[in-house]
Amino acid sequence: MDRSNVPPPVTQVLDAASSWLPRRMSEVEERLAALVGGHGGRLAEEAGATLAAGGKRLRPLLVLVCAGREAGAEAVRAASAVELVHMATLVHDDVLDAAPLRRGLPTVVARAGRPAATAVGDLLLSRAFAELAGGGAGASRRVALLASASVGLAQGELAQRRDAYDLSITAKRYLERCRLKTARLFECACLIGDGADPGGAEGEALASFGREIGLAFQLLDDVLDVAGPAQRTGKARGTDLLDGTVTLPLILARDREPQLAEVDLRALDPTTAERICSRIEATGALGEVREDARARVETAKTVLAAPGFDAERRSLLTMVADGVVERYA
Amino acid sequence: MDRSNVPPPVTQVLDAASSWLPRRMSEVEERLAALVGGHGGRLAEEAGATLAAGGKRLRPLLVLVCAGREAGAEAVRAASAVELVHMATLVHDDVLDAAPLRRGLPTVVARAGRPAATAVGDLLLSRAFAELAGGGAGASRRVALLASASVGLAQGELAQRRDAYDLSITAKRYLERCRLKTARLFECACLIGDGADPGGAEGEALASFGREIGLAFQLLDDVLDVAGPAQRTGKARGTDLLDGTVTLPLILARDREPQLAEVDLRALDPTTAERICSRIEATGALGEVREDARARVETAKTVLAAPGFDAERRSLLTMVADGVVERYA
Numbered sequence: 202m203d204r205s206n207v208p209p210p211v212t213q214v215l216d217a218a219s220s221w222l223p224r225r226m227s228e229v230e231e232r233l234a235a236l237v238g239g240h241g242g243r244l245a246e247e248a249g250a251t252l253a254a255g256g257k258r259l260r261p262l263l264v265l266v267c268a269g270r271e272a273g274a275e276a277v278r279a280a281s282a283v284e285l286v287h288m289a290t291l292v293h294d295d296v297l298d299a300a301p302l303r304r305g306l307p308t309v310v311a312r313a314g315r316p317a318a319t320a321v322g323d324l325l326l327s328r329a330f331a332e333l334a335g336g337g338a339g340a341s342r343r344v345a346l347l348a349s350a351s352v353g354l355a356q357g358e359l360a361q362r363r364d365a366y367d368l369s370i371t372a373k374r375y376l377e378r379c380r381l382k383t384a385r386l387f388e389c390a391c392l393i394g395d396g397a398d399p400g401g402a403e404g405e406a407l408a409s410f411g412r413e414i415g416l417a418f419q420l421l422d423d424v425l426d427v428a429g430p431a432q433r434t435g436k437a438r439g440t441d442l443l444d445g446t447v448t449l450p451l452i453l454a455r456d457r458e459p460q461l462a463e464v465d466l467r468a469l470d471p472t473t474a475e476r477i478c479s480r481i482e483a484t485g486a487l488g489e490v491r492e493d494a495r496a497r498v499e500t501a502k503t504v505l506a507a508p509g510f511d512a513e514r515r516s517l518l519t520m521v522a523d524g525v526v527e528r529y530a
Numbered sequence: 531m532d533r534s535n536v537p538p539p540v541t542q543v544l545d546a547a548s549s550w551l552p553r554r555m556s557e558v559e560e561r562l563a564a565l566v567g568g569h570g571g572r573l574a575e576e577a578g579a580t581l582a583a584g585g586k587r588l589r590p591l592l593v594l595v596c597a598g599r600e601a602g603a604e605a606v607r608a609a610s611a612v613e614l615v616h617m618a619t620l621v622h623d624d625v626l627d628a629a630p631l632r633r634g635l636p637t638v639v640a641r642a643g644r645p646a647a648t649a650v651g652d653l654l655l656s657r658a659f660a661e662l663a664g665g666g667a668g669a670s671r672r673v674a675l676l677a678s679a680s681v682g683l684a685q686g687e688l689a690q691r692r693d694a695y696d697l698s699i700t701a702k703r704y705l706e707r708c709r710l711k712t713a714r715l716f717e718c719a720c721l722i723g724d725g726a727d728p729g730g731a732e733g734e735a736l737a738s739f740g741r742e743i744g745l746a747f748q749l750l751d752d753v754l755d756v757a758g759p760a761q762r763t764g765k766a767r768g769t770d771l772l773d774g775t776v777t778l779p780l781i782l783a784r785d786r787e788p789q790l791a792e793v794d795l796r797a798l799d800p801t802t803a804e805r806i807c808s809r810i811e812a813t814g815a816l817g818e819v820r821e822d823a824r825a826r827v828e829t830a831k832t833v834l835a836a837p838g839f840d841a842e843r844r845s846l847l848t849m850v851a852d853g854v855v856e857r858y859a
Contacts, residue, residue, distance in 0.1 A: 289652075293649075293652060297644065297645045297648055314691070315626065316626045316687070316691045317691045319625065319626055319648065320622075320684045320685075320687035320688045320691065321684070321688070322652075323618075323619075323622060323651075323652075323680070323683070323684040323687070324681060324684035324685065324688070326652065326655055326656070327677055327680035327683075328677070328681055330659045330673055330676075331674065331677035331678055331680075331681055333673070334670050334671075334674035334677050335674060336670075340669075340670040340673070341663050341665075341670055342663075344662070344663035344669070344670070345660065345663035345664060347659075348656050348657070348659040348660035348663050349660055351652070351656035351660075352653060352656040352657055352660055354656075355650070355653035355656055356649075358645070358648075358649035358652070359646055359650070362643070362645045362646045363646070
């Protein structure tokens with residue numbers, strides 16, 4: 202696979218399983234290109250841009266690592282389907298935010314307009330299920346896992362919109378939303394390629410690993426939105442604030458500096474948003490959120506001690522978990 | 531089931547199979563209410579409005595009739611899933627058109643705003659696949675059929691946006707778009723509950739029945755947008771024109787009155803759109819489109835002569851086919 206785009210933690214995992222993992226990841230890349238390109242002209246052009254923008258491919262990596270080196274074509278299929286769902290949510294998020302850029306490249310909505318981008322998101326989502334349904338034994342289980350995660354994503358999005366601009370929301374409510382919006386797809390990625398019974402010991406360990414690193418990932422992402430810098434994140438500081446999205450850094454900062462609870466989020470402009478970011482930072486809330494994320498990563502690594510994990514999976518998943526923190530270090 | 535909302539052709543079919551069909555349709559209704567209502571507070575409120583607005587429930591009816599009187603819970607599940615996908619497209623269409631009303635009631639986008647409505651559409655779509663995946667034997671086949679139809683819907687939507695405002699498109703291209711946007715889900719509805727091999731004689735007959743009545747349905751819908759009246763359709767004449775959607779009535783009228791090809795669709799206001807509708811009507815194009823639709827309904831009825839159709843299914847499907855025309859008579 203082309204590694205020019207791949208962040209260091211992923212490279213490390215690929216190197217550690219160089220006899221099988223890079224090949225599988227390349228198969229996922231080819232599969233995604235075929236699925237997105239196979240719908241002719243304009244879709245290839247538009248969704249192709251989303252695809253080409255790449256991203257970390259963290260979810261397919263999780264699918265393949267959790268599935269293990271013995272897994273074959275079904276794991277590649279599952280990894281592709283999970284990434285398609287993730288791409289669909291990115292495309293729809295960009296429609297809602299009218300975002301011009303993602304990872305430094307024009308978004309689908311910027312290239313093609315709102316109606317086409319909405320349809321592209323629907324297409325990617327539908328294609329994900331078509332991909333799983335075309336698989337062999339266990340396809341229904343995989344569809345059930347992905348559909349449930351995808352329902353969660355939409356519920357999380359609804360919760361986020363419902364809570365928008367509300368400075369009184371609790372940390373608990375914020376975490377429930379992150380669980381739906383982010384962690385459920387990570388859980389699904391960990392379970393979908395493996396075949397473990399989600400209720401069994403191995404399945405529960407995988408789900409809990411996915412959930413904790415998913416939450417850590419989201420927490421650190423929310424820290425980054427406050428901490429910047431823009432050249433690192435590809436967007437200005439405080440975009441969450443400008444969207445009315447109240448995240449844990451603000452919730453904790455508000456408890457430390459009650460005046461922050463008085464801010465009218467609807468009245469923010471980019472300059473004021475930057476200033477609020479600095480006020481959040483000054484309370485020390487970011488350190489607390491980073492600590493929470495690190496603790497979750499430690500919990501995630503602990504569950505790998507459960508029976509059913511061979512040494513290779515345990516070692517690779519530990520690297521993935523550390524990579525989530527490292528990426529934001 | 532509550533029949534206050536059910537159009538006469540559907541009532542006729544229900545009466546003709548009163549020993550089993552109304553009960554199954556009620557089960558679909560209950561299932562839909564549970565699926566949409568089961569996501570708590572605001573979704574129930576918003577998607578509940580879409581559900582309550584009801585609609586013809588033509589697609590679930592097709593699923594159940596094609597599945598036959600022996601079919602059980604799996605057919606109800608499939609019927610619900612097909613309707614959920616249909617509802618998802620309505621919700622997203624309304625987002626794109628910023629439509630205030632559907633069937634005389636406020637749309638989800640009007641009640642909840644664009645972001646929430648986009649998420650509601652994603653949720654309904656995901657829920658459809660979760661519903662199928664939770665089923666028994668044959669679930670993968672059903673997921674594959676629905677996913678393929680759902681991919682088609684999105685492709686059709688993309689095609690419609692690509693062709694928007696283009697007065698030079700051909701009738702062939704228009705029909706391809708209708709096939710994707712409308713007929714594919716009808717085909718799926720006919721196949722999904724039955725278990726027939728889509729490539730076998732019965733499967734091909736069912737698919738072709740669904741395709742032809744789906745196309746007839748769309749053709750007559752497009753006639754209605756030109757012919758009105760608004761109190762019948764719940765929207766003003768010429769809304770397709772105002773959206774830039776070039777349909778068969780305009781394509782045929784343009785060939786008869788070349789000056790119509792010179793109209794700048796981007797510059798239309800509602801009054802001018804009404805006037806164009808009258809000019810289309812004056813060419814006699816509507817009669818030709820209605821004739822095309824009727825011919826398709828006849829073709830649909832002819833394929834029911836294929837082996838594999840018992841007398842009851844043949845008779846009920848004939849009623850459904852006639853109902854598609856009757857509804858617009």
